[in-house]
Amino acid sequence: MADKSKDVSSIYSPIAKMNLRTKTLLTIGLTVFILVAVVITSLFINSADITTNFNAMNQAPSFEHLFGTDWMGRDMFTRTMKGLGLSVQIGAGASILSSVIAIILAFVGSINSKLDSFIAWLVDLFLSVPHILLIILISIGLGGGAFGVTMGVALTHWTSLTRILRAEIKQINTSEFVKLSQRFGKSKIWIAKKHILPLVITQIIVGTILIFPHAIMHEASVTFLGFGLSPHEPAIGIILSESMKYLATGNWWLALFPGLALLIIVLLFDIAGENIKKLLDPTSANE
């Protein structure tokens, strides 16, 4: 009986009627829409306009201040949105740059075995130093600020994608059709363009998107530790580290909402990435 009623409701639910492809597309559309909305909102917020208002400090969440206010009476919703926007932008910059580095290195590695072992060594080198340390070193070396943090994150996240691409390319290089093209006298660049790139493009796109959550988390950790941006600027890490000082006085909203917002953004990227993978690489949809 119970099963039957479930079936009946599912027949009439519009989502249930969709096939997997439509559902995937819908999920991707929704997540991308939310992410784009966050970035666009944040672009309309000018940091200088987040002014202090000491008459309204340490207020709990209300309809006027959805996320409450901090110790200088600044609206936490605005600060959080601006911070998230910054996170996504840094994430975008970092993942695109990382992918470019990964693609170049992976293809360079396929030229000859000496270059290949050099790149394998480079990947191992970067993986052997803790991420956060490298990020801090690079961002300080480049003079700090949002630029330093972006570059720091960008220059440390190419390793895993490089490894995947390198392995894929190696496998493709040993296949019959590549060997055939080689015997026909096709150039290496021709093979890379016509044979390899079409086969690894899925990995590149999905890999790029899946770098996002990592990059955002690392940006938040670096700013949390106090590197890169000034303490009054809105970055998620700064907001969270500041909130710790006020937990003892009971201002729970300072940590909860920005933390939750960060979590949601990261999850959205993960969902988008997984679904795009399903779409581009249908075999993985059955996993």
Added chain:
Amino acid sequence: MNKKIMFMLAVIIAIFLVMGSASAGIFDFLGGDSNTVEPGSELTIAASPTHGGEPEAGFDPLTGWATENGAEPLIQSRILKKDTEGKLINDLASDYKVSDDLKTVDVTLRDDVKFTDNTTLTAKDIEFTYNKAKENAVIDLSSMKEVKATDDTHVQFTLEKPDSTFVHKLAQIGIVPADSYNNETYGTNPIGSGPYKLVQWDKGQQAIFEVNENYYGDMPHYEKITDLFMDSDAAFRAGKAGEADVIEIDPQYANETIEGMHTVIYPSVDMRGFYLPVTPETGETSEMGSPIGNNVTSDIAIRQALSVGINRQEILDNAFNGLGNLSVSGIGAELPWAQDETIENGDLDKAKEILADGGWKDIDNDGILEKDGKTASFIMSYRAGNLPSEAMALQISEQAKEMGINITPSGKSTDQMMASINTDPMIWAYGSTDPYSIYCMYDSEMAHVAFNNPGSYNNSAVDDMINKAMSEDLESSYDSWSQVPKLAEDDVPWIWVGSIDYVFFVSDDVDFSEDTHTIYPHGGDVWGNVCDWKPVK
């Protein structure tokens, strides 16, 4: 059977209780009101920002322990110390005399002082400490030519030039033993003659002090003091959890309540304000590596407008929770050279008028003024992590925007601040009970030398007044010192907001002896009246 045992136990406990309170009563009677150590009494304190913090290089006065602004070194003792009104009184000295030409200071020492290793403190130790202090430059002893022990209890200081403020230096450094001093081990294993001795130092966590039985002064009441090294928020949590008896906190927490504790608020001479570089960019860099000068703040109209237009009361209310005293002169009201001042607050119209008269106009209608192709825009540094400074920088920035001046706050680490100290104005904290600090901030000789006179201020009338003050006897020099900020007023090298208050939460079981605290300089002086703290019965 069980009942019987319970009853017996209760009786035994009752007997112990009665005996305990009776014996405490006997101790009371014996001790009376004079200072005695109460056996077993312990105090836990978390007051890092008020000279209760962890010294990076150890508890060694020759590497900077308690030398800043003459705070009580606790483990060591000084030649002179300061009373509750900031007057110099004898500590190790039994007498001191300044010559009429202000070029020699003769000190007679008491002969009953022993270090914690039972050796006697003599004039040799003072000679050694001051020579080393000059060598290490832990305090500014540039006017000291020579220090000489004439016999065991007499020391003579000879100066390069008349310096009326030099006697204040006698209250700025704890004396270390010449014979056993070793710069590598002293910091972790200090030997001194102060009221307490260090018994344990867990780096990064706490230091434990116990009474020094050899102490020559009035003995403290607490036998043992545990000093927790904590940030303001951690200290607040420790107070709430009952883990500390005395905590010092940021003013932002002052409105909170902690059960079993009460708030104690001390005024201070710890002044907050900022400077504005008075010269345009010179293309030179200072020894600290900072470019010198600022093309916007060197315009007198900008400086005067900010001085007139800044709403000091609003900054104090917002950044310091209203806890402090406004000041235009930058001289704390408790200092001997303080003068009555009238505070005019936030006259925006006048500020705009000054800017307009100075030729600043909003040409491109973006709300920010321009003049000769320059935009009225500059950076204001503040120390990252210092919440009141951060709030102050944001407030100043917002207030300046209403005048048409764009000030961009920028949180920096100490290294970053040093790299821009002579070109970007910075939120400044200063407060010393030694008028020498006025020389450091206003005299052209000190322009962009280390942290002194960072705005490169240069005015010969001001320099002359400082020279006059230096060559008068201490009491009459105070009047001259008080003239200095007035003479500089129209040039606005500094804009002061006011002095801040220090906020403590103190356990109801502790008598913090609030009446006997010393004048709080920048960084406070929490150990200043440590011998007067006692448990409440």
